[in-house]
Amino acid sequence: MTPYQIAVIVGSLRRESLNRRLATAIAKLAPSEFSFRQLEIGDLPLYNQDHDANQAETVKRLKNEIASSDGLLFVTPEYNRSMPGVLKNALDHASRPYGQNAWAGKPAGVLGVSVGAVGTAVAQQHLRNVLAYLDVPTLGQPEAFIHAKEGLFDASGNIGGSSKKFLQGWMDRYVAWVKTHLEHAEAQLVT
Numbered sequence: 001m002t003p004y005q006i007a008v009i010v011g012s013l014r015r016e017s018l019n020r021r022l023a024t025a026i027a028k029l030a031p032s033e034f035s036f037r038q039l040e041i042g043d044l045p046l047y048n049q050d051h052d053a054n055q056a057e058t059v060k061r062l063k064n065e066i067a068s069s070d071g072l073l074f075v076t077p078e079y080n081r082s083m084p085g086v087l088k089n090a091l092d093h094a095s096r097p098y099g100q101n102a103w104a105g106k107p108a109g110v111l112g113v114s115v116g117a118v119g120t121a122v123a124q125q126h127l128r129n130v131l132a133y134l135d136v137p138t139l140g141q142p143e144a145f146i147h148a149k150e151g152l153f154d155a156s157g158n159i160g161g162s163s164k165k166f167l168q169g170w171m172d173r174y175v176a177w178v179k180t181h182l183e184h185a186e187a188q189l190v191t
């Protein structure tokens with residue numbers, strides 16, 4: 001097992017999702033001590049508070065996967081100037097029942113790619129708002145509002161030349177962020 005396990009949450013269920021491609025490609029820019037696992041959120045039921053005391057198996061699975069991760073990576077499209085409902089649904093599920101929020105304390109990064117010029121900026125701001133409430137410390141800079149353009153990915157699905165420098169820089173900061181956060185959390189435990 002690599003020392004740093006990152007749970008990746010992609011906000012699109014689309015087979016040819018650009019955001020899933022981005023999540024897969026950017027993971028390759030991380031050092032080998034980091035491993036990335038994309039979590040399934042498409043099989044979760046619609047959140048219903050009546051079921052908090054008896055969560056579905058798929059919800060329990062999601063919560064266990066989050067609990068066993070060291071960090072989070074959200075890669076999401078923008079739907080109608082916000083995050084997609086499937087992503088909000090997953091956030092709500094794993095935040096409950098009250099007092100058993102699986103997301104809390106996990107260091108996170110937020111990325112998104114969109115065919116629109118705003119590059120998911122509005123969706124990311126809404127997501128950051130929710131993450132703040134869920135007690136998820138989130139990397140602030142650099143922001144990554146990616147506009148889907150020719151050349152974003154190369155023929156092998158890797159990050160293409162024109163975006164490589166920026167996204168490598170993003171990943172370097174994310175890696176440092178996760179490590180610093182975990183060291184800080186560990187230091188607090190021993191003091």
Ligand SMILES: Cc1cc2nc3c(=O)[nH]c(=O)nc-3n(C[C@H](O)[C@H](O)[C@H](O)COP(=O)(O)O)c2cc1C
Pocket residue numbers: 012013014016017018019020076077078079080081082113114115116117118119120
């Ligand atoms: C319901 C819906 C709403 C959308 N709203 C926005 C939007 O507000 N801003 C934007 O930049 N793109 C918007 N788009 C276009 C998405 O950026 C585009 O479909 C993108 O490829 C979705 O991400 P994916 O490829 O990971 O599925 C919307 C697409 C859909 C299906």
